[in-house]
Amino acid sequence: MAALQNAFSSSAPIREKREIITDSDAATGIVTYEEWRKNGKWDRADGPACIRRDAATGTVTKELWYSDDRLDRADGPAFIERGAATGIVTYEAWWKDGKQFEPSTAQRAAWLEKSGERMPPPTNVIVFEPKPRTPAM
Numbered sequence: 001m002a003a004l005q006n007a008f009s010s011s012a013p014i015r016e017k018r019e020i021i022t023d024s025d026a027a028t029g030i031v032t033y034e035e036w037r038k039n040g041k042w043d044r045a046d047g048p049a050c051i052r053r054d055a056a057t058g059t060v061t062k063e064l065w066y067s068d069d070r071l072d073r074a075d076g077p078a079f080i081e082r083g084a085a086t087g088i089v090t091y092e093a094w095w096k097d098g099k100q101f102e103p104s105t106a107q108r109a110a111w112l113e114k115s116g117e118r119m120p121p122p123t124n125v126i127v128f129e130p131k132p133r134t135p136a137m
Contacts, residue, residue, distance in 0.1 A: 025055035042066035054084035070098030076111040077103075088118045 016038055023033040034051040036044040042064070043049055049066035053059060063080040065073040071093075072078055078095035082088060094103045103111075112119065 028055055028058075030055055030058045038068075041069035043068055048080075057084050059084050059087045065095075071095035071100075072097055076115060080117075086118075 017040070019035075019037040021033075021035040021037070022031050024031050030053055032053050032055050036042065036047075036049045038044075043066055045067070047065075048063035050062070050064040051060055052062040054061050059082060061082050061084050065071065065076075065078040072095060074096070076094075077092035079091070079093040080089060081091040083090050094101055094107075111117070
């Protein structure tokens, strides 16, 4: 019985199973999909765990940053979408430990500076132009 207990309490490191799954466009040869897994879960320490590229342009259109199967990124958005033709970010969502949060202006500015990402101009600006008043008759 002692030999069995020693086998399970060994200090030997547990081997991790890492996989990279890819798919390519047959016509262009561009890798259109990459998926990084550790022990069957989406996980990558040094980049996005899921990447999608446009088959025609090769532009990265989607990045998903995961750690242990949870959206997670310390220094930027964990979910990014870009336009295939322009490469400009069209959507971003910030996640840490599987929980979504709104970054501060300083966090977003630091990420833009570090990454060199381009963002479209704000579209939530509403221009209000009052209608001219018509005189009462």
